[in-house]
Amino acid sequence: DIQMIQSPSFVSASVGDRVTITCRASQGIYNWLAWYRQKPGKAPELLIYPASSLQGGVPSRFSGRGSGTDFTLTISSLQPEDFATYYCQQTNSFPLTFGQGTKLEIK
Amino acid sequence: EVQLVESGGGLVQPGGSLRLSCTASGFNFGSDNMNWVRQAPGKGLEWVSYISSSSNTINYADSVKGRFTVSRDNAKTSLYLQMNSLRDEDTAVYYCAKRIALVGYYAMDVWGQGTTVTVSS
Numbered sequence: 562d563i564q565m566i567q568s569p570s571f572v573s574a575s576v577g578d579r580v581t582i583t584c585r586a587s588q589g590i591y592n593w594l595a596w597y598r599q600k601p602g603k604a605p606e607l608l609i610y611p612a613s614s615l616q617g618g619v620p621s622r623f624s625g626r627g628s629g630t631d632f633t634l635t636i637s638s639l640q641p642e643d644f645a646t647y648y649c650q651q652t653n654s655f656p657l658t659f660g661q662g663t664k665l666e667i668k
Numbered sequence: 669e670v671q672l673v674e675s676g677g678g679l680v681q682p683g684g685s686l687r688l689s690c691t692a693s694g695f696n697f698g699s700d701n702m703n704w705v706r707q708a709p710g711k712g713l714e715w716v717s718y719i720s721s722s723s724n725t726i727n728y729a730d731s732v733k734g735r736f737t738v739s740r741d742n743a744k745t746s747l748y749l750q751m752n753s754l755r756d757e758d759t760a761v762y763y764c765a766k767r768i769a770l771v772g773y774y775a776m777d778v779w780g781q782g783t784t785v786t787v788s789s
Contacts, residue, residue, distance in 0.1 A: 562730075595775035597713075604763055604779035605705075605713065616777065648713055652774035655727045657703075657715040 563587050563651050567660035573668040578639045582663045584632045584649035593653040596625055596634045599662075600645045609634065611652075639665075670694040670778050672764050677783030684754050684787070690747040690764030690780055698742035701725075701767040703776055704749050706760035706785075716762070717749065718774075732758075754787045761785075 564587035574580050584594065592612035597605040607616050609625035612632060622637045636643055644667050649660040676688040690702070704716040717738040718727040726738055737750040747764050761784050765776035 593774070599713075604781055605776075606779070607768075607775055607777045610768065610773070610775040650713075650715075650775065655718065656729050657718070657774060659713045659715065662712045 562656055563590060563654060563658055565649055565651055565658050565660040567647075567649055567663050569663060570661065571664050571666065573666045574639055575668045576639050576641060578668075580636045580639060580665065582634045582647055582649075582665075584627075584634070584660050586630045586632075586651055586653075589629045590651045590653035592628045593651060594625075594627065594632045595650045595652060596623075597648045597650065598643070598645050599648065600642070605648065636665075670766075672766065672778055672780035674762065674764055674780045674783035677762065677785045679786045679788065680754055681789050682755060682787055685750070685752045686754065686785060688749040688751065688762055688764075688783060688785070690749075692745045692747070692766070695766070695778075697745040700769055702740065702747045703765045703767060704738060704747075705763045705765055705776070705779075706758075707763070707782075708757070708760045711760075714760075718767075719747070751785070754785075756787050759785060759787045 566585045568583045594612045595610040596608045599605040613625045624635045626633050647663045671693045674690045701720045703718050719738045735753045739748045761782040763782045764780045766778040768777045
């Protein structure tokens with residue numbers, strides 16, 4: 562199985578800050594990497610897939626980069642609704658696997 | 669409006685069974701591949717199962733293989749998860765999620781609100 566490791570697990574930031582989250586795969590997954598945001602008590606929502614393609618309706622402050630094993634999600638200017646937990650997911654092969662999550666908290 | 673609504677969750681004793689349902693609306697359910705994803709209390713997301721539009725491709729996580737069975741009824745625009753031999757560690761919110769409708773794309777672009785399964789004596 563492909564393991565997905567996110568870093569950091571927790572990040573504290575302020576509205577307007579720029580934040581980058583990293584996701585590393587245990588083996589190459591080309592660009593088959595998705596990013597989700599999960600607000601407290603809500604279902605996840607797809608932000609970026611594959612790797613760097615913004616999904617429809619997602620604000621342009623979100624961006625994704627990477628291929629192979631190393632990927633990043635950057636939020637250029639944090640908004641109040643961005644304080645949530647973020648997950649990466651590989652879709653290169655079954656079983657589909659998620660990272661452990663990165664919780665973005667208000668400083 | 670594209671929508672997925674799960675139901676069937678509840679409290680069940682270890683070793684018991686439960687059947688989850690997910691009813692779809694607002695899109696061509698019969699053409700879309702579907703997943704179940706779960707989230708234990710305070711934990712991260714775990715993919716559980718995948719079923720293709722015609723049910724000819726099915727995959728399971730090792731943690732549920734042999735105990736859970738995914739199925740669908742396209743005429744009823746419904747997805748199901750039959751869960752047998754339930755364990756404490758199956759306690760979670762269970763989400764159904766639609767796969768992106770592009771060949772080779774396996775991310776999930778529409779999610780239900782989730783249904784809670786609690787396994788406890």
